[in-house]
Amino acid sequence: MATYEQQMPRRVYPLRVLGMGLGGVVVAVVLWQRQAAVGAWIGMVLPCFVWPHVAYRLARRSADPYRAEIRNLLADSALAAAMVPLMHFSLLPSVLLCTLTMVDKITTGIRGLWAKSIPAMLAGGAVATLFTGVHWSPESPLPTIVACLPVMALHTISVSVVSYRLIRKVSQQNLLLDELRRVDTLTGLYGRGHWQEEAEAALRRHHTRSEPACMLMMDIDSFKQINDQHGHSVGDEVIRAVAHVVRGNVRATDCAGRYGGDEFAILLTGMAVEEAVAVAERIRAQTEAIRLRDMPALRMTTSIGVAAAHPGHGTLRAWMDAADAALYVAKNAGRNRVTDSAAPAGAAPAAALSTSDR
Numbered sequence: 529m530a531t532y533e534q535q536m537p538r539r540v541y542p543l544r545v546l547g548m549g550l551g552g553v554v555v556a557v558v559l560w561q562r563q564a565a566v567g568a569w570i571g572m573v574l575p576c577f578v579w580p581h582v583a584y585r586l587a588r589r590s591a592d593p594y595r596a597e598i599r600n601l602l603a604d605s606a607l608a609a610a611m612v613p614l615m616h617f618s619l620l621p622s623v624l625l626c627t628l629t630m631v632d633k634i635t636t637g638i639r640g641l642w643a644k645s646i647p648a649m650l651a652g653g654a655v656a657t658l659f660t661g662v663h664w665s666p667e668s669p670l671p672t673i674v675a676c677l678p679v680m681a682l683h684t685i686s687v688s689v690v691s692y693r694l695i696r697k698v699s700q701q702n703l704l705l706d707e708l709r710r711v712d713t714l715t716g717l718y719g720r721g722h723w724q725e726e727a728e729a730a731l732r733r734h735h736t737r738s739e740p741a742c743m744l745m746m747d748i749d750s751f752k753q754i755n756d757q758h759g760h761s762v763g764d765e766v767i768r769a770v771a772h773v774v775r776g777n778v779r780a781t782d783c784a785g786r787y788g789g790d791e792f793a794i795l796l797t798g799m800a801v802e803e804a805v806a807v808a809e810r811i812r813a814q815t816e817a818i819r820l821r822d823m824p825a826l827r828m829t830t831s832i833g834v835a836a837a838h839p840g841h842g843t844l845r846a847w848m849d850a851a852d853a854a855l856y857v858a859k860n861a862g863r864n865r866v867t868d869s870a871a872p873a874g875a876a877p878a879a880a881l882s883t884s885d886r
């Protein structure tokens with residue numbers, strides 16, 4: 529597939545034909561008004577109507593079409609400036625052609641091209657003056673003004689359309705980048721950064737509006753063994769399968785994230801702790817029931833610590849520490865269980881009975 533740079537001659541060609549052609553019409557009106565000699569007409573036709581096709585062929589045949597096109601763009605500037613002495617410095621069309629030429633260089637987005645085009649324009653103007661001599665006739669009669677209007681209008685509209693498309697594309701790509709930043713690529717759950725922002729906001733709402741919120745910190749049990757025995761790709765598959773279970777047990781208003789390696793963090797907003805423990809228990813039970821298609825014998829379990837936000841949690845760190853401590857208790861109590869951070873020390877973890885019964 530042709531790269532952006534290889535496609536450049538093809539993209540510039542129609543724009544150059546249009547731009548130089550419209551410029552040619554303006555110059556033609558000035559030449560017609562002052563009843564110019566044949567030499568002046570040839571000096572207008574060659575750059576305005578022949579050059580765009582020559583430029584296209586030069587760029588297409590070049591081993592480096594991009595560099596060739598940059599040279600062509602500089603030649604455009606020189607040729608546009610050469611029209612100024614040809615028009616006897618008629619003020620409006622001269623300023624118009626030079627300005628549009630410069631705008632075209634700026635809108636290519638090629639760094640420094642507009643600056644390089646200044647000497648090209650000076651050279652173009654100087655060489656043309658050598659041929660035409662200096663004839664100072666700056667006035668712009670009505671037919672010249674009328675000929676300038678379509679060029680002004682068309683050029684302004686086309687530059688605006690190009691800018692509009694560019695802005696749309698950039699904002700779409702920014703949205704995509706933002707999405708990539710927020711989402712963990714392995715699981716499709718939120719990434720750590722976004723999850724933390726959401727948890728901070730939930731804690732603030734808890735402090736200001738007493739809105740309940742619960743956090744589940746969850747870790748796949750003995751995951752290192754799964755990796756060691758079956759390899760990292762099976763480990764990744766396990767992480768994805770557990771993430772699928774998590775996603776199936778949270779509401780659209782909740783925020784489920786992969787906090788790191790085999791650790792997940794789930795924020796359940798507007799939910800009392802009893803209900804959060806029930807959600808955690810469902811996730812635990814469904815994780816235990818996972819069977820991978822290619823490895824049906826592989827078993828996996830998860831331990832979950834639950835912590836409801838309370839006024840004593842001055843920072844997100846404090847809230848997370850409470851959930852982590854509950855997770856630690858679940859791991860120490862034998863894994864594959866749910867523990868509520870508010871449960872009194874030494875009390876049976878929330879799901880201890882259900883797991884030891886099996």
Ligand SMILES: Nc1nc2c(ncn2[C@@H]2O[C@H](COP(=O)(O)OP(=O)(O)OP(=O)(O)O)[C@@H](O)[C@H]2O)c(=O)[nH]1
Nearest residue numbers: 747748749750751752753755760761763764789790
């Ligand atoms: N396959 C895979 N492994 C990962 C990824 N990120 C981290 N790990 C591994 O996950 C393992 C995490 O192990 P730990 O959580 O420390 O320990 P564990 O074996 O799960 O033991 P407990 O948590 O005490 O039950 C380490 O071996 C990491 O190398 C990942 O994206 N993919």
